[in-house]
Amino acid sequence: MDVYQQYEGGYRPTVTIDLGRLVGNFRRLAARQPSAEAAAVVKCDAYGLGLLPCARALVERGGCQTFFVAHPEEGARLRDGLADLAPEAEIFVLNGPTLASLPVFRAARLTPVVNSLRQARLWTDHHAGEPCGLHADVGIHRLGVPADEIDAALALPGLNATLFMGHLSCAGTPDDPTNDQELERFRMLADRAGKARLSLVSSGGALIGDAFGFDLIRLGVGLYGVSPFGEEVKEVKPVATLTAEVLQAQTVPAGGRVGYSGLFEAKRPTRLATLALGYGDGFPRAAPADGGAGSVNVVVGGAACPVVGCVSMDLVTVDVTEAPGDVAPGDQAEVFGDRMR
Numbered sequence: 001m002d003v004y005q006q007y008e009g010g011y012r013p014t015v016t017i018d019l020g021r022l023v024g025n026f027r028r029l030a031a032r033q034p035s036a037e038a039a040a041v042v043k044c045d046a047y048g049l050g051l052l053p054c055a056r057a058l059v060e061r062g063g064c065q066t067f068f069v070a071h072p073e074e075g076a077r078l079r080d081g082l083a084d085l086a087p088e089a090e091i092f093v094l095n096g097p098t099l100a101s102l103p104v105f106r107a108a109r110l111t112p113v114v115n116s117l118r119q120a121r122l123w124t125d126h127h128a129g130e131p132c133g134l135h136a137d138v139g140i141h142r143l144g145v146p147a148d149e150i151d152a153a154l155a156l157p158g159l160n161a162t163l164f165m166g167h168l169s170c171a172g173t174p175d176d177p178t179n180d181q182e183l184e185r186f187r188m189l190a191d192r193a194g195k196a197r198l199s200l201v202s203s204g205g206a207l208i209g210d211a212f213g214f215d216l217i218r219l220g221v222g223l224y225g226v227s228p229f230g231e232e233v234k235e236v237k238p239v240a241t242l243t244a245e246v247l248q249a250q251t252v253p254a255g256g257r258v259g260y261s262g263l264f265e266a267k268r269p270t271r272l273a274t275l276a277l278g279y280g281d282g283f284p285r286a287a288p289a290d291g292g293a294g295s296v297n298v299v300v301g302g303a304a305c306p307v308v309g310c311v312s313m314d315l316v317t318v319d320v321t322e323a324p325g326d327v328a329p330g331d332q333a334e335v336f337g338d339r340m341r
């Protein structure tokens with residue numbers, strides 16, 4: 001199975017996922033840090049693209065053996081879903097353990113990433129000697145053990161940190177000097193981590209330079225076709241395409257107003273297409289409604305057309321005046337995918 005659909009049929013908007021592209025992104029990003037192991041971050045249902053189909057493709061065709069999820073429940077689902085294919089895959093849980101979730105770690109053989117002294121103590125109190133990741137805060141101040149508590153964490157009796165981790169705060173802007181400062185801070189802290197394997201970067205950091213790769217890279221957003229830098233990078237090709245059906249097409253005269261509260265007013269006779277897509281599907285409800293700069297574009301009939309008027313729960317209207325040819329009910333609009341890049 002190479003291409004599948006997240007939900008199908010009827011008037012629902014449809015996400016089509018190209019697993020060949022996913023694996024291609026994995027291979028190309030991994031090739032940028034050839035001396036590091038490439039691990040896949042599959043939290044949040046593989047960034048919405050489907051945990052098990054994505055993870056299984058990465059194992060089967062990418063050789064991936066190490067995964068990161070955010071929550072233990074996701075880890076348990078992944079463990080079950082890989083039982084036949086990669087029973088020994090290592091599954092790290094980025095948000096770490098809580099007292100209530102400890103049984104899930106045990107049952108599903110999950111490895112916690114401990115992000116604080118408190119989590120480190122919880123793990124060693126209940127699982128002394130068992131492997132964990134230790135996440136050092138190198139400057140992002142989000143999760144992670146503060147630099148001045150690293151020694152105390154490493155000295156906890158029973159702590160077996162097999163992975164020593166950091167996470168860059170500015171990897172999305174490769175020229176930012178913060179990246180080198182955080183790299184230095186990570187090196188300094190990692191010196192104390194003994195035999196633990198080292199991992200600093202996610203998708204963006206993996207592309208910054210050789211020095212950032214260490215032993216393991218944690219690839220997330222780039223796998224799923226979104227460039228970590230905003231602008232295109234050659235390693236990352238689109239994976240997901242979101243299409244929505246045209247339900248109605250009409251022309252309104254100049255002065256006609258569109259949608260709730262009439263937030264868009266046609267300046268000229270305007271061709272409109274109404275799509276079966278709305279904020280109930282995750283389309284941003286706060287998208288600009290006036291059709292001006294900053295509008296969200298969707299592709300209709302091969303042309304980029306602005307969303308106009310207020311986004312409704314299950315409907316949006318698009319100005320298709322500039323679309324070549326006829327636009328008719330049953331046509332598919334592409335909200336994102338190949339043609340939007």
Ligand SMILES: *Cc1c(COP(=O)(O)O)cnc(C)c1O
Binds near residue numbers: 202219220
């Ligand atoms: C989400 C996450 C990743 C993956 O990051 P991307 O930018 O999506 O590649 C890696 N490491 C940590 C700690 C994360 O939280």
